[in-house]
Amino acid sequence: QSKDGGRDEFRFYSSNANAQALERLLLANDLRKALDHEEFYLVYQPQIDLDKGQIIGVEALLRWNHPVLGHLSPAQFIPLAEETGLILPIGRWVLLTACRQIRELQQLSGVRLRLAVNLSAKQFRDVGLVSSIRELLADIGLETDLLELEITESTLMDNIDNATRTLHSLREMGLTLAIDDFGTGYSSLSYLHHFPLQRLKVDKTFVRRLSTHPEDSAITEAIIVMAHTMGIKVVAEGIENKQELEFLVSKNCDEAQGFYFSRPLTMSQLTEKIKDNESVQAFCFFAAGDQP
Ligand code: C2E
Ligand code: MG
Ligand code: MG
Ligand code: MG
Numbered sequence: 001q002s003k004d005g006g007r008d009e010f011r012f013y014s015s016n017a018n019a020q021a022l023e024r025l026l027l028a029n030d031l032r033k034a035l036d037h038e039e040f041y042l043v044y045q046p047q048i049d050l051d052k053g054q055i056i057g058v059e060a061l062l063r064w065n066h067p068v069l070g071h072l073s074p075a076q077f078i079p080l081a082e083e084t085g086l087i088l089p090i091g092r093w094v095l096l097t098a099c100r101q102i103r104e105l106q107q108l109s110g111v112r113l114r115l116a117v118n119l120s121a122k123q124f125r126d127v128g129l130v131s132s133i134r135e136l137l138a139d140i141g142l143e144t145d146l147l148e149l150e151i152t153e154s155t156l157m158d159n160i161d162n163a164t165r166t167l168h169s170l171r172e173m174g175l176t177l178a179i180d181d182f183g184t185g186y187s188s189l190s191y192l193h194h195f196p197l198q199r200l201k202v203d204k205t206f207v208r209r210l211s212t213h214p215e216d217s218a219i220t221e222a223i224i225v226m227a228h229t230m231g232i233k234v235v236a237e238g239i240e241n242k243q244e245l246e247f248l249v250s251k252n253c254d255e256a257q258g259f260y261f262s263r264p265l266t267m268s269q270l271t272e273k274i275k276d277n278e279s280v281q282a283f284c285f286f287a288a289g290d291q292p
Pocket of ligand 4: 050253
């Protein structure tokens with residue numbers, strides 16, 4: 001084993017329980033240092049308004065450039081960050097960095113993009129959340145109505161009373177609130193009206209099954225109708241093709257996000273698109289004649 005490659009090989013080929021426990025310990029240790037070492041960065045995925053055919057917001061998505069393992073996706077380290085409590089400082093870094101970068105983009109381009117940020121369960125339950133967001137937005141000078149927090153269905157359903165209170169405090173501050181990964185949990189639709197939500201994000205596993213599972217199209221359609229009666233807008237996640245888009249547009253879905261429009265972009269890629277008005281229009285998927 002080479003001196004440098006040793007730990008790597010160990011990680012990739014470990015199979016027994018002890019080895020896996022050690023691997024987690026090593027990764028947790030790396031995670032602890034990652035903030036100080038500036039190994040995190042954010043990418044931004046455009047959200048498209050389906051009436052206007054234009055980008056109206058972006059979702060910030062976290063990435064970790066690990067010194068040995070390379071670029072890691074959130075699925076590879078967010079659960080560990082949750083368990084170790086490191087999600088609190090990491091989540092704070094995400095909020096701060098995303099708000100700062102979007103504010104800069106706004107000053108540079110004059111475009112008011114909505115910024116969506118994911119909150120983990122632990123962050124959502126943190127008693128300091130509301131006041132720390134208030135201070136952060138004031139410091140950065142980002143309008144409160146441009147920040148949207150995405151909270152998963154399972155986080156909200158875990159403790160409905162507390163969740164309702166926290167959501168109301170955030171809403172009073174002027175933020176908008178979205179329920180993420182909708183359809184994957186086991187929440188009853190009837191609970192939705194307890195929460196002051198502005199947007200509901202239909203999970204991509206649903207979108208994926210639209211063409212093959214008739215019952216999923218029926219459910220998706222019902223979700224859209226029901227959300228609209230409560231004054232909630234619907235965002236479809238994970239749109240990968242024209243068929244999915246056309247179905248959702250025909251069912252009056254409000255917004256969409258997915259590789260069909262754009263993969264998550266680095267800030268400099270996003271800036272390039274936004275700086276130039278024509279490129280903003282390039283996000284537009286309608287044929288020129290279809291535009292309102
Ligand atoms: P999410 O919030 O539901 O984010 C959407 C995920 O779907 C992203 O994965 C995005 O890259 C992916 N996606 C978008 N369009 C498509 C598509 O057309 N097809 C497919 N197959 N996938 C698509 P990503 O970036 O790997 O993030 C995964 C999850 O990690 C997120 O799911 C979110 O729950 C969590 N996450 C990401 N960033 C953060 C963060 O800053 N804080 C917290 N707490 N969680 C985060
Ligand atoms: Mg999300
Ligand atoms: Mg989601
Ligand atoms: Mg519409």
